[in-house]
Amino acid sequence: MNFSRREFVSLSSVAAFGLVATNSRLLGAVPHPRSRQAIAADPTYFEWKPIGATAWVGMGEGGNTLIVASKGELLLVDTKFAAFAPALRREAEAAATSPSAAKLKYVINTHHHGDHTGGNHAFSGDLPIIAQEKSKARIIAQLESYKKQARNGVAQLGRSDKPAAKSLLEEAGKLADNSDSMKPEQFAPTKTFDKDHEFKTGEQNIMLHHYGAGHTDNDAVVHVPSLNILATGDLLFHAMHPYMDVGAGSNSTGWIASCRKAAELCNDKTIVVPGHGAITDKAGLLKQITYFETVLAAVKHAVEAGTSKQDVLKLPLDEFKDYGATERRGMVLGALFDELKPAK
Numbered sequence: 001m002n003f004s005r006r007e008f009v010s011l012s013s014v015a016a017f018g019l020v021a022t023n024s025r026l027l028g029a030v031p032h033p034r035s036r037q038a039i040a041a042d043p044t045y046f047e048w049k050p051i052g053a054t055a056w057v058g059m060g061e062g063g064n065t066l067i068v069a070s071k072g073e074l075l076l077v078d079t080k081f082a083a084f085a086p087a088l089r090r091e092a093e094a095a096a097t098s099p100s101a102a103k104l105k106y107v108i109n110t111h112h113h114g115d116h117t118g119g120n121h122a123f124s125g126d127l128p129i130i131a132q133e134k135s136k137a138r139i140i141a142q143l144e145s146y147k148k149q150a151r152n153g154v155a156q157l158g159r160s161d162k163p164a165a166k167s168l169l170e171e172a173g174k175l176a177d178n179s180d181s182m183k184p185e186q187f188a189p190t191k192t193f194d195k196d197h198e199f200k201t202g203e204q205n206i207m208l209h210h211y212g213a214g215h216t217d218n219d220a221v222v223h224v225p226s227l228n229i230l231a232t233g234d235l236l237f238h239a240m241h242p243y244m245d246v247g248a249g250s251n252s253t254g255w256i257a258s259c260r261k262a263a264e265l266c267n268d269k270t271i272v273v274p275g276h277g278a279i280t281d282k283a284g285l286l287k288q289i290t291y292f293e294t295v296l297a298a299v300k301h302a303v304e305a306g307t308s309k310q311d312v313l314k315l316p317l318d319e320f321k322d323y324g325a326t327e328r329r330g331m332v333l334g335a336l337f338d339e340l341k342p343a344k
Helices: 005-010 036-041 082-095 114-122 135-140 143-151 153-159 166-177 252-263 282-304 326-340
Strands: 047-050 055-059 065-070 073-077 103-108 129-132 191-193 196-201 204-209 221-224 229-237 271-276
Touching: 055 082, 065 082, 065 196, 065 204, 065 229, 073 082, 073 196, 082 103, 082 114, 082 143, 082 153, 082 166, 103 196, 103 204, 114 135, 114 143, 129 135, 143 153, 143 166, 153 166, 229 252, 229 282, 252 282, 252 326, 271 282, 282 326
Parallel strands: 073 103, 103 129, 129 191, 229 271
Antiparallel strands: 047 055, 055 065, 065 073, 196 204, 204 221, 221 229
């Protein structure tokens, strides 16, 4: 994720048009949606990138979103921030028009962080939301953060230079005004799994895997074997320093192990959708392992030399000088220092 926990509590935006949750009292009756053709003709708020004929990635404003269509059914992976979700739902169904129209059938959360689950409220009323079992309590505990995301939508849209932003302001305002009515069940997954879970979207087999604590204690990778697509969630921050949520189980050993297991699902032609960053491939996923191994070696050398934690936080990591999210470099160094030299 491009944001710290503090940032993803406060950032967000957008639209309550597509809110359909029957367990929600936010907006009352949902207006009849415009035609798919009309929506498709409008500029979209998110950038939708096709990956093959029947899958797309929605970029921007939180974690990457993957959608996969098959036989009129649509799978959506990760729901971004709370205020963006109604537009996300609307645009996802509008994007999935080839080879034929598809309607949402399932939603998956790759982990509990708010930039991947904040939008659950726009889907939970009529769709199953699937996630690893440890995510549920963490998602429920984030209710106040989700409310803040919704309230900040209008300001976020006001600062946006995207052509579609202004058209969403009224909807975002309604969502913000009703944010106090949000309930935990609007965000919580409705189906959870432990290690593995398999189901179908149309004719596509969808396989979910949890390899233990890595980025969090509830990471799930999403594998679509017949399309050779793997969505990693935040186990992969492509070409950027990662966010380590130590309080939720993040650790480098588990992270490396999870990435290695995920890489076993890939070949040289696999399309890998990271939690943040550009769409990549197996080589991009393996670079996440290289990142942690390299940084661990640097921190271990410093610890063995008696370097203080304060000075370890300043290590330049020149091997990754071109990586984004440089503000997180010190956080990673500090977390790895604590792994190697825990407080007494």
